[in-house]
Amino acid sequence: MKMKELLLFLSCVLCVSADVLHEDIKIAGCSDSDGEDVYTLDGEELAYADFNKQEEIYPQPPFVDPMTYPGAYEQAVGQLQICKQNLKVDQHDFRDIPLERDAPSAVMIYTRDEVEFGEENTLICHVTGFYPAPVNVSWTKNEQKVTEGSTINVPYPNKDGTFTQISRLQFTPQLGDVYSCTVKHLALTQPLTKIYDVQAPPQSDPGVGPSVFCGVGLTVGLLGVAAGTFFLIKGNECS
Template identity: 70%
Template sequence: CLHDVYIVLLSDAPHSTIYTRDVVELGVENHLICHVTGFYPAPVKVYWTRNDENVTEGTSLNVPFPNKDGTFNQFSRLSFIPQLGDTYSCSVTHRALSQTLTRIWDVEQNQPGIGPAVFCGLGLTVGLLGVATGTFFLIKGNECN
């Protein structure tokens, strides 16, 4: 007696993020990284663009590696020299996606602003004032004894 055998084709759609390897300095070589995670089965295909033009030179894609839940991770890398106004994208295709998954990275939007420097300076000033005040009261307390 033959039994019907059903094969269930399961798949999980990937998620992706795009980020730089190093702090961005205009005109200095860096790497954009597209991290693709949570997909099954492996692999994914990754495509890069610069200002809406396909880029293949300076790209790499590692082999997929498994997560503990049975899904996979994969990294793609693009060597680039950031120039103000450039826009890069990482597009991912996989059989569980109904459309291409694209992440965009703009050079001008990812430049550090003045905010972090102001907060750092303010924090340092408040910290030094606290140390000075504590030292003053420590000396005054010792004089009273």
């Protein structure tokens, strides 16, 4: 009976695993001055064309097997030219139709790794829920604009048709430093700013632990004295 139950359980696990769906999305787009060509899997970037560096970028973590698309950048360049030609036609035919605009629904700022003072880390500004792409992200440190050490990925699509974009800033945390990322978008009447304040990690009072143990020991000792006194009196009464 136990063997049958085990086999049934394993069968269910295999069935569930077989029913898992993954979303593999490619998006190609352009503007008058820029273009985009990106592959995503389950909302994570696999590869994108960097038209400034003139190469295909693979922003994959080092612990996965590397994945490449031979000829992907050359294909992206060809699609970009076609896109720009179609854009000219669309701009002429739809010039009187107002553009749809959605402001970012969420802006978050956080560190990639646990903060250790003096150890290099990465600040991440995560922007999602906006349309059209892209957004503009700028960084400050102690109210001074940061011009080096920041990057931003190409926008990638969400399930609802909006976009997500992530900017990263390399920094070395020092106590008291204040960082900010500011997001600008066509649908925003004013920029959105998120603040990251470098603070000391919470530490427990070193005197609390010994005080607690001393208090417990004193209480147990007093209870022992009281119990001994009680039995001593009862013994005398019996005699």
